[in-house]
Amino acid sequence: MARTRRSYNQYCGLASALDIIGERWTLLIVRELLLGPARYRDLLDSLPGIGTNLLAERLKFLAEQGVIRRAAGENERGYELTEHGERLREPVLQIAHWGLEHLGAPDEGQEVRPHWGFLAVQSMLDPSRAGDADECYEFRVDGTDFHIRVEGGRATAHEGRCEAPAMLAVTDARTFVEIGSGNLNPFMAVVSGRLSLDGDEECVQRAMALLGLIEGAEAPRKRSQEAVEAV
Amino acid sequence: MARTRRSYNQYCGLASALDIIGERWTLLIVRELLLGPARYRDLLDSLPGIGTNLLAERLKFLAEQGVIRRAAGENERGYELTEHGERLREPVLQIAHWGLEHLGAPDEGQEVRPHWGFLAVQSMLDPSRAGDADECYEFRVDGTDFHIRVEGGRATAHEGRCEAPAMLAVTDARTFVEIGSGNLNPFMAVVSGRLSLDGDEECVQRAMALLGLIEGAEAPRKRSQEAVEAV
DNA sequence: CTGCATCCGCCTCGATACTG
DNA sequence: CAGTATCGAGGCGGATGCAG
Numbered sequence: 001m002a003r004t005r006r007s008y009n010q011y012c013g014l015a016s017a018l019d020i021i022g023e024r025w026t027l028l029i030v031r032e033l034l035l036g037p038a039r040y041r042d043l044l045d046s047l048p049g050i051g052t053n054l055l056a057e058r059l060k061f062l063a064e065q066g067v068i069r070r071a072a073g074e075n076e077r078g079y080e081l082t083e084h085g086e087r088l089r090e091p092v093l094q095i096a097h098w099g100l101e102h103l104g105a106p107d108e109g110q111e112v113r114p115h116w117g118f119l120a121v122q123s124m125l126d127p128s129r130a131g132d133a134d135e136c137y138e139f140r141v142d143g144t145d146f147h148i149r150v151e152g153g154r155a156t157a158h159e160g161r162c163e164a165p166a167m168l169a170v171t172d173a174r175t176f177v178e179i180g181s182g183n184l185n186p187f188m189a190v191v192s193g194r195l196s197l198d199g200d201e202e203c204v205q206r207a208m209a210l211l212g213l214i215e216g217a218e219a220p221r222k223r224s225q226e227a228v229e230a231v
Numbered sequence: 232m233a234r235t236r237r238s239y240n241q242y243c244g245l246a247s248a249l250d251i252i253g254e255r256w257t258l259l260i261v262r263e264l265l266l267g268p269a270r271y272r273d274l275l276d277s278l279p280g281i282g283t284n285l286l287a288e289r290l291k292f293l294a295e296q297g298v299i300r301r302a303a304g305e306n307e308r309g310y311e312l313t314e315h316g317e318r319l320r321e322p323v324l325q326i327a328h329w330g331l332e333h334l335g336a337p338d339e340g341q342e343v344r345p346h347w348g349f350l351a352v353q354s355m356l357d358p359s360r361a362g363d364a365d366e367c368y369e370f371r372v373d374g375t376d377f378h379i380r381v382e383g384g385r386a387t388a389h390e391g392r393c394e395a396p397a398m399l400a401v402t403d404a405r406t407f408v409e410i411g412s413g414n415l416n417p418f419m420a421v422v423s424g425r426l427s428l429d430g431d432e433e434c435v436q437r438a439m440a441l442l443g444l445i446e447g448a449e450a451p452r453k454r455s456q457e458a459v460e461a462v
Numbered sequence: 463c464t465g466c467a468t469c470c471g472c473c474t475c476g477a478t479a480c481t482g
Numbered sequence: 483c484a485g486t487a488t489c490g491a492g493g494c495g496g497a498t499g500c501a502g
Contacts, residue, residue, distance in 0.1 A: 006475095006493085009280070011337045011408050012347040013354060014262050014323065017330025024494070027253070031245050040465055049240070051495050056466050065333070077464095084332075091325035092245065098318055099248025102296070106242045116243040123244060177242050237473085237494095255475070271484050282476045287485055 039078035097123035103181035114144035138165035167199035270309035334412035345375035369396035398430035
């Protein structure tokens with residue numbers, strides 16, 4: 001007897017979306033796949049506490065709903081987002097950005113993964129702050145490398161290193177996310193030796209501004225795009 | 232014995248956000264408050280199936296976390312979003328927009344509320360499509376009125392009616408959301424008498440285009456703002 | 463080893479009854 | 483009207499088993 005899945009039974013876009021991605025762990029699975037294809041074991045490792053059965057069931061359901069698919073690549077087996085799932089990137093990044101403010105100092109027993117730093121950077125990136133510069137900033141977080149490329153007034157995040165970065169930041173995942181959360185000032189982190197910053201001073205300033213880490217210092221970050229207003 | 236709240240225990244913005252707004256019903260409560268302050272009873276009515284205890288607990292927790300507060304207004308008692316909660320508007324609207332595609336034809340037993348139509352409009356509004364026009368479009372959905380004002384290249388949604396609307400749409404909530412979901416063509420709805428459209432033809436066209444209902448017809452809607460790209 | 467399925471204790475959820 | 487208290491049902495978390 002096919003168990004009938006729990007639903008809000010509301011004819012509303014949000015309720016419909018939450019029927020799909022509103023269950024426990026689901027958006028965290030999407031988060032992992034936003035950072036690239038992943039195998040079953042990778043997902044288990046990045047989601048400590050999830051039951052193996054739950055992960056399997058979530059994956060199957062998300063595939064049925066067209067949010068993810070089994071990666072077709074030869075030696076790149078595993079799961080990946082479909083285009084439909086990929087369209088969750090923007091809202092999920094914005095929610096991640098919102099949630100950064102709720103992070104306090106890292107607690108014992110709290111898991112951290114270097115690639116979450118990559119996610120944090122993507123959520124902090126404010127494209128409207130990209131100036132006329134044409135340069136890139138590289139980050140090395142616990143062995144996971146990524147960079148931001150500013151080009152033609154657009155700022156984009158990419159995996160891996162880049163050539164001739166205008167700024168190079170080296171740190172551990174915990175420190176990186178703690179800076180993003182606003183609980184740790186990046187320059188304090190340098191002073192305490194937890195972060196290494198190389199590059200021209202102005203470039204460093206631009207990189208920090210691009211991530212909303214300076215200029216407005218402790219003020220709550222706010223995305224520039226206020227698309228819709230309701231009164 | 233203070234019960235320790237369930238948490239993902241991950242030092243990550245998204246996990247932190249989901250610890251707050253990831254539980255069942257929570258984002259639907261936020262949805263209701265995005266549409267304006269509401270009393271306890273209003274929320275119960277708009278969230279059929281929620282337990283009274285759950286609603287009370289969610290409200291208390293959201294207030295503790297600074298997402299909502301008890302409305303201070305004299306005769307406007309109830310709950311409302313804080314500024315912090317208000318910053319969930321953009322991502323929540325985008326998720327609602329994403330979920331619209333999953334809505335099929337309205338099912339028996341599915342609840343509909345007129346103000347969800349207002350939400351759908353806000354999620355469908357693509358500000359980049361606002362042209363040079365200076366006009367407004369009025370909607371009357373099962374007695375709930377709202378309008379879109381296009382002015383100075385910006386499109387904003389508002390409650391209530393407007394003066395001299397360039398377009399007036401009158402329909403019921405179910406039909407309205409069904410059109411937004413892409414399952415019902417607005418002109419077919421007019422033909423079948425479920426929707427009444429008044430106004431200059433060009434204005435109607437502009438209004439439909441603004442909501443992504445024509446031009447690309449059945450193609451999946453897509454927000455114009457691709458803020459961050461990851462490769 | 464990967465990708466699940468099964469089983470079980472527990473906690474959250476959903477519905478109802480009850481109180482200020 | 484605005485919640486609190488209570489309790490059964492079911493989803494979740496963890497351990498284990500098993501097929502490819």
